[in-house]
Amino acid sequence: MSKVAVVILNWNGSEMLRTFLPSVISYSAISGVDVYVADNASTDNSVSVLTKEFPSVKQIILDQNYGFADGYNKALAQVEAEYFVLLNSDVEVTEHWLEPMITYLDAHLEVAACQPKILSWRNKDSFEYAGACGGYIDRYGYPFCRGRIMDVVEKDNGQYDDILPVFWATGASLFIRSSDYREAGGLDGRFFAHMEEIDLCWRLRSRGRELVCIPQSVVYHVGGATLKKENPRKTFLNFRNNLLMLYKNLPQNELRYVMFVRGMLDYLASLSFLLKGEADNAAAVLQARKEYCALKEEFKLSRKNNLNKNSLQVIPEQIKNSILVLYYLRGKRSFSQLDKFLPNK
Missing domain, CATH: 1.10.10 (Arc Repressor Mutant, subunit A)
Structure with a gap:
């Protein structure tokens, strides 16, 4: 069994594999780490690209498009590792991106999962919408991030570089103990795609397991590569x-x-x-x-x-207010303005 399995779920993304997989291979070349691409029954040339251009990457070929949630469930059922990393195919990783997360989870057995700092691939000095520096949720189920409130995305000035508990870690780069993933039942395949990682993290957090963001690890995410925001x-x-x-x-x-x-x-x-x-x-x-x-x-x-x-x-990382009220009526536009609404801050 390997220490870490980095698993990228792909569907008709041969060009994204060519663009982003080289950084994953280069910066994940440490002892005990295996890189997988699980193909969700692509109809493009993804599999041939993998075979010819990335022979060191292990392949998992699925028989149909199971979506993000069940696609990962099917793929991870075929992988044995202490830690899984669910990594989007449109993520560029950086040197030493794995080591801070491995070190932290090895030392903190109470933590089930974590995520790196997620910056925008297009605007590399800004956080990325879907993950930023860790996810939170309000009383009514609206998610927001440390670094992104509603549609306002902050620039990264190091203001969130402390390791902090979060409600959810983004599925764009989710580092999770395989034992916790399996005990919680994995992602809910009935969701197909979207919100499945928040649902999984909610289950884990409700059961007393902790989740954190490790900003010392940095990746860049394109975002919206499969379905555009306005779709x-x-x-x-x-x-x-x-x-x-x-x-x-x-x-x-x-x-x-x-x-x-x-x-x-x-x-x-x-x-x-x-x-x-x-x-x-x-x-x-x-x-x-x-x-x-x-x-x-x-x-x-x-x-x-x-x-x-x-x-x-009561989960400390869930605010009991409405983020809509805080944003639209009280003018809260950055995560740092929410200090008094987060008991763990």
Whole structure:
């Protein structure tokens, strides 16, 4: 069994492999580390590119496109390592990116997973939207990051270079103990893509396991390489999966109130899209709510199992306020302005 398995899930991304895989190979060439590419039934020339141009990379060939969530579940079932690194195919890593995370997890057995500092590949002095320096969540399920509040992305001036507990670590570069991944049941394949890593981290955190960001490790992420931010399919998956995640993980005394408020906020979001001329995104929000209602029965057992295994009723990294209120009504535009709302700060 290797120490670390870096696993990149690929779907029709041969050009991204050519662009980003060389840095992964070069900077992961340390003892005990294996690099894998798991191909999600690509129809381009990804497999031939891997075979001819990157012979040192181990291949896992999946028989169909299982999406991000179950694609990783299927791939990691074929890998034996102490630590898994789930790495997006559009990530450029840097020298010594693995060592700080290995060292920290080796020394902190209470920590299940961590992530590096995620900077934008296009604007390398700024944080990247989807991960930044670690993820948090508000009472109503809206995620935000240390370095990104709503659509405001901060420049990296070293202001978040301390190691800090987080609510969730991004799936763009998720470093996780294989034992924790498997004990928690992995990513929820029913999500297909989007929110699955936050759901997994919520399960881990509720069970008393910790998650941190290790800013001494740095990677650069393109982001939005599979589905662009304004894509209605992405809007649908984000809203539907967020609702399913809330249903699966919210404590019983929070469920009714939070889901009632979320219903109102979702209808406001749909109206906002419509007023901006984005009718497809407006419809996607409504379709997401409709499918959530249809799927809720299927998730009842998952909710019961999660609540039975929980040891933390209050998670310090979840703010009890609304990030929408803090952003739009109180003018909080940076993570550092949220100090008093985060008990662990």
